[in-house]
Amino acid sequence: MNRSHRTRMSRAAAFCAVATAVTMTAAACGGSSGGGGGSSGGASATGITKTQILIGSHQPLTGPAAPGYSEIAPASNAYFSYVNAHGGVNGRKIVYKYLDDGYNPANTSSVVRQLVLQNSVFAVFNGLGTPTHAAVVNFLNAQKVPDVFVASGCLCWDQPQTAPWTFGWQLDYVREGKILGQYVAQHFKGKKVGYFYQGDEFGLDGVKGLDYEIPKSMVVSRQTYQPTNVNIGPQVAALKAAGAQVVVSFAIPAFVALLKLATLKLAYNPAFVVSNVGTDPLTLGGLLEAFAKKSGATVSGNTLTNGIITDGYTPSIGDATNSWVALFKKVHDQYDAQAPFDGNVGYGMAVAYTFVQAMVKAGKNPTRASLVAAIQNGLPQGVASAPWAYSSSDHSGATGAYIGVITNGVIVAQGPVLTTDTTPAGAITTFSGTQAPAPASGIPSP
Amino acid sequence: MIDRLTDRRTERGAPPARTLWRHLFGAALLAVILLAVTYKANSFRDFQIAEIAYYVVAVAGLTILIGLSGQISLGNGAFMAVGAYSAALLIIHLNWPVIAVLFAAAAVTALVGAVIGVAAARLRGPYLAGATLIFAVAVPSLAFKYVSLFGGDQGLSVNVTVPAGLGANFPLTRWQAWITCAAAVVTLFLLANLAHSRIGRNWRAIRDDEVAAALAGVNVARLRVLAFVVSAASAGLAGALLAITTGLVAPTGFTLALSIGLLTAAVVGGLGSLAGAVWGSLVLVFLPTYATDVATSHGLSSTAGANIPIVAYGVALIAVMLAFPHGIQGGLRQLAAFATGTRHRRADSPHPPVAGSPDGSTPASEHQEGGPV
Numbered sequence: 001m002n003r004s005h006r007t008r009m010s011r012a013a014a015f016c017a018v019a020t021a022v023t024m025t026a027a028a029c030g031g032s033s034g035g036g037g038g039s040s041g042g043a044s045a046t047g048i049t050k051t052q053i054l055i056g057s058h059q060p061l062t063g064p065a066a067p068g069y070s071e072i073a074p075a076s077n078a079y080f081s082y083v084n085a086h087g088g089v090n091g092r093k094i095v096y097k098y099l100d101d102g103y104n105p106a107n108t109s110s111v112v113r114q115l116v117l118q119n120s121v122f123a124v125f126n127g128l129g130t131p132t133h134a135a136v137v138n139f140l141n142a143q144k145v146p147d148v149f150v151a152s153g154c155l156c157w158d159q160p161q162t163a164p165w166t167f168g169w170q171l172d173y174v175r176e177g178k179i180l181g182q183y184v185a186q187h188f189k190g191k192k193v194g195y196f197y198q199g200d201e202f203g204l205d206g207v208k209g210l211d212y213e214i215p216k217s218m219v220v221s222r223q224t225y226q227p228t229n230v231n232i233g234p235q236v237a238a239l240k241a242a243g244a245q246v247v248v249s250f251a252i253p254a255f256v257a258l259l260k261l262a263t264l265k266l267a268y269n270p271a272f273v274v275s276n277v278g279t280d281p282l283t284l285g286g287l288l289e290a291f292a293k294k295s296g297a298t299v300s301g302n303t304l305t306n307g308i309i310t311d312g313y314t315p316s317i318g319d320a321t322n323s324w325v326a327l328f329k330k331v332h333d334q335y336d337a338q339a340p341f342d343g344n345v346g347y348g349m350a351v352a353y354t355f356v357q358a359m360v361k362a363g364k365n366p367t368r369a370s371l372v373a374a375i376q377n378g379l380p381q382g383v384a385s386a387p388w389a390y391s392s393s394d395h396s397g398a399t400g401a402y403i404g405v406i407t408n409g410v411i412v413a414q415g416p417v418l419t420t421d422t423t424p425a426g427a428i429t430t431f432s433g434t435q436a437p438a439p440a441s442g443i444p445s446p
Numbered sequence: 447m448i449d450r451l452t453d454r455r456t457e458r459g460a461p462p463a464r465t466l467w468r469h470l471f472g473a474a475l476l477a478v479i480l481l482a483v484t485y486k487a488n489s490f491r492d493f494q495i496a497e498i499a500y501y502v503v504a505v506a507g508l509t510i511l512i513g514l515s516g517q518i519s520l521g522n523g524a525f526m527a528v529g530a531y532s533a534a535l536l537i538i539h540l541n542w543p544v545i546a547v548l549f550a551a552a553a554v555t556a557l558v559g560a561v562i563g564v565a566a567a568r569l570r571g572p573y574l575a576g577a578t579l580i581f582a583v584a585v586p587s588l589a590f591k592y593v594s595l596f597g598g599d600q601g602l603s604v605n606v607t608v609p610a611g612l613g614a615n616f617p618l619t620r621w622q623a624w625i626t627c628a629a630a631v632v633t634l635f636l637l638a639n640l641a642h643s644r645i646g647r648n649w650r651a652i653r654d655d656e657v658a659a660a661l662a663g664v665n666v667a668r669l670r671v672l673a674f675v676v677s678a679a680s681a682g683l684a685g686a687l688l689a690i691t692t693g694l695v696a697p698t699g700f701t702l703a704l705s706i707g708l709l710t711a712a713v714v715g716g717l718g719s720l721a722g723a724v725w726g727s728l729v730l731v732f733l734p735t736y737a738t739d740v741a742t743s744h745g746l747s748s749t750a751g752a753n754i755p756i757v758a759y760g761v762a763l764i765a766v767m768l769a770f771p772h773g774i775q776g777g778l779r780q781l782a783a784f785a786t787g788t789r790h791r792r793a794d795s796p797h798p799p800v801a802g803s804p805d806g807s808t809p810a811s812e813h814q815e816g817g818p819v
Contacts, residue, residue: 061752063703074749099738100752105601106699109692110497113619114735117490131601135694138605142618156600199590200599226590 045367047122053089053359053366055125056097056115058132063102064227068253068283069128071339072151073098075348076126078335079328079356083443089359090366097121105135112136116145123148123371126169126351130154130201141165146371148358149351149397153277154201155422158389158396165368167375167390169351169397171276171313173202173250174422176401177209179311180273182418182428183403184248185214188271192220194244196235196259198251199224206250206275212424220244225255236262239270248273253280257287260304261295272308276401279310280343281318281409302409310411311401314383315435317346318410323437324350324383331442350383357382357444382444386419386431396422400431465642473635480627484620492619493691494731499626500687501727503633505711506720507680510637512709513718514646515673516653517566521578522681523705524585529555529682530689530700531589534602537689544606544625544690551686552679559678563671582705586697601696604689626687633680634720640676641720649673681708710759714766716773725774733758 047054059073060066077096084093097119099111108127115121116139123146127133130152137156140147141163149169150157153176157168184193193214197203203224211219221242223235236259239247247263247270249256256278263270278284285301292299315322320329328349332341339345359366361374376392386400400419404411417431439445484492508522529551536542536550562581569577589596596602608621640646648669651659660666689695711730716722734755741751770777 059748061749062756070749070752074747077748098748100748100755102703104699104701104703105694105696106688106692106704109694110493110735113490113493117488117493117619131599131694131696131698134600134603134696135692135699138603138693154600199593202599204593204598226587228587 045122045365046120048092048366050092052093052095054095054097054119054121055123055355056099056112056119056121057125058101058108058111058115058127058129058136059098060103060128060132061098061100063100063104065103065129068280068342068344071342071344072126072128072348072351074339075332075336075345076352076355077348078331079349079352081335082331083356086441086443089356090364094356094359096125101129101132103129103132105132108132108135109139112139116140116143122146122366122368125149125355126151126348128152130156133157137163137166144368146368148371148375149354151347151351153205155205155396156201158394160393160395163395165372167395167397169354170347171311171398171401172396172422173205173275174209174212175399175420176275176311177206177250178212178420178426178428179209179401179403179418180248180275180309181210181213183309184210184246184273185218188218188246191218191245192243193218193246193248194221194223194239194242194270195219196223196225196232196239196247196249196251198255199226202277203250209422210248213428214248225251227252227255230254230258232258232262236266236268240266240268244270246271246273249278250275251278253278253283253287256284256308257291260288261291264304274308274310276311276313279305279308279406279411281305281406281411282340282342283344284308285409305406305409308406310404310406312404312411312413313385313398313401314346314350315385316404316411316413317341317343319413327438327442353383353444354379360444360446380444381433381435383438385417385435387433466639469635469638469642472638473631476634477628477631480631481624484623484627487623489617489619492617492623496619496623496626496687496691498724498727498731499623499630500684500691501708501711501730502630502724503626503687504681504684504708505715505726505730506630506633506637506723507677507684508708509712509715509717509719509723509726510641510649510680511673511677512712513716514641514649514653515670516649517670517673518571518575518709519566519578519674519677520575520702520705520709521562521581521585522677522708523700523702524582525555525559525678525681526685526688526704527585527695527697527700528558528678529685530695531596531602531685532682533686533689534604534695535595537604537606538602547690548625548629548683548686552683555682555685556675556679559675559682560671562678563674566674567667567670579702579705582702586700589697597696599697601694601699604693604695606690606693622691626691629683629687633683634723637676637680638720645669645672710763714763714773716770716775716777719773719775722773722775729762729774733762 057073061070080094080096083089088094097115099115101107101111112124115124124140126149128151133150133152134156137147144165147166149167153170153173155172155174157166195207197207221239221244223238225232225235249259249272251259256274284305288299288301288304315324317325319325328346329341331349332345336345357379358371358375362371375390378390379388381387384398385402386398389396389399400417402413402417403415404413418428419431420426420428484495487495504522504526508519512518532551532554533547536547566574566577590598608616608618648664651662651664652666652669656666707730711726712723714729715726737755737758738751741754742748766774
């Protein structure tokens, strides 16, 4: 190794060290000047000023989960804009900063830390996804940041002991499985039942609920799929070979569509019972038409989805006569018109409405603790078809749903709202109350 | 005789003592600077430093593999997954201390790397890329296959606590930054030495001309496998650091996009250059956040803004490749050389050979992926 080489290497090494140091120092300085975000301005709580409430979220705006789910946050934001235009919450406007995590937990860790440590948000609202949100639950609870209305039906958000700042919102998959399972047990008595479900938490929790209600002897086949493998031919053939007359499915819309098309190809015509996640008629119909087109066939989404049995825990978005749907349509047309008016948009508006309810209850000068206390003291039913579970010992969300059948692209409610718990023996009861219509102002009152 | 002996020792063993000391000094300097920076920075910046540090470890391993040994890997994201799951399982089930976990994760991944390397040593170019690509796609789906062990889609939660000795109010993010930075500095130090050792020179010989290297007595197959092992161990260590930093190991964190991201970081930084690995990692971490902030502050909606980082990433890649074909580090060297008026050229120099120039335009230098550090 000659002399000049050594000097060159030495210079390179030194340069490397100095360059790294300079960049990191720049980063550090950027941190001290760019920090803050809402901690000043009169009110005491982080993220709250006299004029605004800053909340944040992680959403799959790009990546595999983006189609459909990327509509949710803009819809929530549209509802917040509506509330802001009508005076806000106790005079404060809600500012909703949602960042893309591409449905990747490593990115979720990063963007949520940015929101909490850098932007000083008051709360994290409706963080989407089970694996993604699981990456930040410990962090949010350690930081004592309200982590409200997680967008996932995993039971894992209901842990008031270890995660006192975290709250679920949507109907969890076990309760949903029980409600669908009871329907199957009662309405398809003596028929052979096959399961088709996603091989993860979502599918497994759903099947747990189904198994609580459907006698083991009725279930002739259990087929799983991985969201990364679209070849589900073998599973569908197995369901047909087992003679399943009813196929119960916990699957995302794309795989419900693939399932339906695969059965058509095999001239196999079972009855379909599908979880709420997979049955937004607009999404499902669109997927069916797109997939069929790829293989050179023309189908009508509405015809193919007809008769699929599902459930709903908020009013069906296709029910134009419902006051909640009318409210959401009004907000959608005014603030979010470029998005299709589908189940994802309805979901985003409904969860935003629930958040405003909680903020209203949290008092004139809300704090992080008062928000959590407000939710634990119970929220008015509002947009949900059944009461919320919220208490100091229960952080799961919706407790019940109605059974619905897709008819001409609309989920039509069949029968009453049913409520239940997550235990194997817990009874499924008919909800005796009625859901109040949406407030005329469109904004929850104290 | 004594002369010959010392000669042989320097040939066989680690780099000459002066190089070793220089690298040691550089590492110590870097460590001191990073320590100071983590004290100055706020929690979020500490977290970002930790992120950069684990990317540096992964990209450094990859840049050595591609830039020095001339083998491409699209599977280093999967190696990170192996390291991350190893770390998570050791922490959850055996409650091992962090240091032991890091070593074990690197060792386990090195073992996997050896197996993949043996297969990879038989493949070239696009076939090698394809084989490692399959590895990248296959590994995350194992988590769905063995749900009880790997936790399926939900993944495994990893909880790291600050050692009691540092006091109750010591921020966790700073502790995480320390662990990752320490690991990054040690990795860079070891890789820099390796690149300057006989092994590093042999790798470059293989990269430039396999047949010539074999004729000169270099064991081509063994060294190609070794490069994979080193690269895998780095990726495994990076995966373990990722697990400790983000607190969760889930299959969605190790998609193909991660492997491609590491590759682009290595290319943007400058293939074969460890300093380039640092630049590439800085781009990986800062570019998305910065691009999103710029986009949304100019009135773009969050949804539209979310697509900007992807665009920015592509633009940055094209711009760097057009302006500095040897990455950021190569470009900086060119600028430095231009400023000082000196023009160093060596067989593996990062400067592109200028046609008809008096030096370095031999056919052997067509594989000029860049110099070592």
